[in-house]
Amino acid sequence: MVDLKGQYEGVKDQVNSSISNILDSSAFINGPDVHAFQKELEDYLGVKHVIPCANGTDALQICMMGLGLKPGDEVITADFTFAATVEVIALLNLTPVLVDVDPDTFNIDVEAVERAITPKTKAIVPVHLFGQCADMDALMQLAQKHNLYVIEDNAQAIGAVHTSKDGSKQKAGTIGHVASTSFFPSKNLGCYGDGGAIFTNDDDLAHTIRGIVNHGMYVRYHHDVVGVNSRLDSIQAAVLRAKLPKLDEYNESRRRAAKKYNRAFEGQEHIIRPKTVNGCQGICETCDCHVFHQYTLRITNGKRDALAQHLNDKGIPCGVYYPIPLHKQKAYADERYNEDDFKVTNQLVEEVISLPMHTELDDEQIAFITKTVVDFVNG
Ligand SMILES: *Cc1c(COP(=O)(O)O)cnc(C)c1O
Numbered sequence: 001m002v003d004l005k006g007q008y009e010g011v012k013d014q015v016n017s018s019i020s021n022i023l024d025s026s027a028f029i030n031g032p033d034v035h036a037f038q039k040e041l042e043d044y045l046g047v048k049h050v051i052p053c054a055n056g057t058d059a060l061q062i063c064m065m066g067l068g069l070k071p072g073d074e075v076i077t078a079d080f081t082f083a084a085t086v087e088v089i090a091l092l093n094l095t096p097v098l099v100d101v102d103p104d105t106f107n108i109d110v111e112a113v114e115r116a117i118t119p120k121t122k123a124i125v126p127v128h129l130f131g132q133c134a135d136m137d138a139l140m141q142l143a144q145k146h147n148l149y150v151i152e153d154n155a156q157a158i159g160a161v162h163t164s165k166d167g168s169k170q171k172a173g174t175i176g177h178v179a180s181t182s183f184f185p186s187k188n189l190g191c192y193g194d195g196g197a198i199f200t201n202d203d204d205l206a207h208t209i210r211g212i213v214n215h216g217m218y219v220r221y222h223h224d225v226v227g228v229n230s231r232l233d234s235i236q237a238a239v240l241r242a243k244l245p246k247l248d249e250y251n252e253s254r255r256r257a258a259k260k261y262n263r264a265f266e267g268q269e270h271i272i273r274p275k276t277v278n279g280c281q282g283i284c285e286t287c288d289c290h291v292f293h294q295y296t297l298r299i300t301n302g303k304r305d306a307l308a309q310h311l312n313d314k315g316i317p318c319g320v321y322y323p324i325p326l327h328k329q330k331a332y333a334d335e336r337y338n339e340d341d342f343k344v345t346n347q348l349v350e351e352v353i354s355l356p357m358h359t360e361l362d363d364e365q366i367a368f369i370t371k372t373v374v375d376f377v378n379g
Helices: 004-009 012-025 032-045 056-066 084-091 110-116 136-146 203-212 234-264 304-313 339-351 363-378
Strands: 049-053 074-078 095-099 121-125 149-153 161-163 169-171 178-182 196-200 217-219 295-299 352-355
Touching: 004 012, 012 234, 032 049, 032 196, 032 234, 049 056, 049 203, 056 084, 056 149, 056 178, 056 196, 056 203, 074 084, 084 095, 095 110, 110 136, 121 136, 136 149, 196 203, 203 217, 234 295, 234 363, 295 339, 304 352, 304 363, 339 352
Parallel strands: 074 095, 074 121, 121 149, 149 178
Antiparallel strands: 049 196, 161 169, 178 196, 295 352
């Protein structure tokens, strides 16, 4: 699904020399690379504060702790996403409220969010799934109307650009009150272990969060709030520093691959291609709204599982993200949920399949993959 080795070749010299310097200096924790990476990412995103931490799941949890959410507060998020999002809500004894998604973008359905708002609702967590932003204009408007926080889960969309209805552009993860991201190796900006970060433009919240990631300390050995230990280590920061300058190029390679996939699947009766928010199908030459963390098709003639098996047999990696809606997971099932409210997710889990997507895909690979998919689906 990903080619980390191929990508490493392009940053090898810098990564190896930075890691070797860190080994020589023994500055493993809170070394200069961590601080430098923080600044470089702030500049790249155009956000006031980046707070590095240990992984994307911690980042989400720390966002919620930083906002002071309390047990019983309801947090609305998407039913169709990776479990980390709902997991941390539950861990903090907040009440997860899952809602359906949009069938075109796979992102949280804003009307479903609105219907789910109660007097206990405190926050909305849109997940910018597979690499493009949820409808942030509508979500921010809704949040303002109901006095809610918006926490962007930006683990899959770093570098994506969100264009508002007024034409203004912001990077994904800098629009809500606070955002989280993950630097897991297979993410669009991945390190060589675990890593994550929190972004915000709010000075007070940034201050609160800087203490939370460090055991609730604002002054050494004075623990003002209950915190956690969540750090990005120097070696991971050095890897990220080598890769950040190439992130736009990496995302452009993904978009190029997506365009080729899109062209090959054009006009296929049983294959729905991923739709981008501006309707250009990712084949417009200037589009920067989608960074294709995943390239996900919908197979509408019931052959998805058989296709996955066939691709495996042919040595083509593929993935089903995600096979089970969160509201049907044992850990998160709740009698309040009504199947009629999850029509889209329930259908998507039967139809979606993600094809190999990374920065090193070449034309020959794409031609082989697309021909294999088309022949099988129509066969
Ligand atoms: C990867 C991912 C996470 C979790 O990140 P980790 O660094 O693995 O903890 C959270 N949310 C989404 C949507 C993700 O894709």
